[in-house]
Amino acid sequence: MTVRCLLGMLGTDVHSKGIRTLAQILRDAGIEVIYIGEHNTVEGMARAVVDEDADIVGVSFSSAAYIEYTRQLIAAMKRLGAGDVPVMLGGIIHPDDYGVLREIGVSGIFGPGSLMEDIIAFVRAKGRSNI
């Protein structure tokens, strides 16, 4: 089945250049990207994950609040019965926080210097027909 990947940003973060580039690159890798842009609420994004039946959700952060936002997002997804959908993060994520983020339940972290081919391979592997 075609892999569906939901991409967006939370809160006041507006640095969308990176995630838009990723949307295009995933498109060119044959993935259907549901792009929901900036200024989403945690609840709104979690509901979009359910309604769009996303195989994976990717959130880009350039602000410092990413641990709290990610914790809330995963909690909201669990509450809506979508706790099994993997979450990946990109943008400016400090390596010191990787451990905490993985404890929260983040499956993939792609900070500065990440290779696009690694992200593509990661997203492809999360397609449900590939599990």
Next chain:
Amino acid sequence: MSGALPPAAAAVLAGGRRAAARLLSLAEAGDSGITTDIKALYRAGGQARIIGITGPPGVGKSTLVDGLISQLRAAGKRVAVISVDPSSPVSGGAVLGDRIRMSRHAEDDGVFIRSMAARGTLGGLAPATGDAVTIFDAMGFDIIIVETVGVGQNEVDILSHAHIVLLLQTAHGGDDVQMVKAGILEIADIYVVNKADAPGSEKFARALAEVIAHGAPRTDGWAPPVLLTMGIEGSGVAALLDQIDGFFARQAAAPLAAQARQARQVRARVLALADAALRRRLGTAREAGLEALIAAIIARKSDPHELAAALVHSSVP
């Protein structure tokens, strides 16, 4: 229906959003394992009004849908949206971005927005649009809005699904020669000139109204209006909803025309399903009987007409 509903259909009828979303993905993948579910859901539906919205790219379809959702929700209606964007002809991937325009409804339980990729079809919709409508209808949504990909002149598949078709344009839609051309300009029940603050909008709307008035009268007696809207501010949306209500009132007063439209849509849906089934059988399936018949055609012991007739007739009970 009796009590024995297939599990996915039962979950959808119970209002399960994840079950519905998953069923929709399976429909998109062409999974024949869900046919019994879709069949059961079809028989449970039939109450929803289906509003089709079409028009060129960037004309403001998604933004107008956002405005329609707001007013329909204020009137207590539950609204589902099927929003189609193109698939890449190169990679098969897509960027589905219509949700962005509707983000203020992201937390509303009475709204279900689903983005779909066109996946190689050329009629402006996704192959699973019919199944998506069936699912949302069975879930009890009062209104189902189907937004096509940005279309050109000739993509009219929306006619096979919607009870009413709105065609959006802007003042930049071309001159009155464009307006008398055959194709998409003939199919709308309501014409909308969006971004009405753009210079020339009123002139464009007048010219369009003139061309439509010169067209052949419709059998249902409806005279398609031309409306001006500014989707981004929501202006003109209330008037548009009034016209939509007026259209359905007119349909109710002309039941024969409405039934003929329904029958045309059922025919189109059956044709699409039969077409897909035949393509699967002839294209990918390797049936022993079929292989032998093809060999017989190659040997000139049979002919393509013979096999085509056999395929068409054999499956009808």
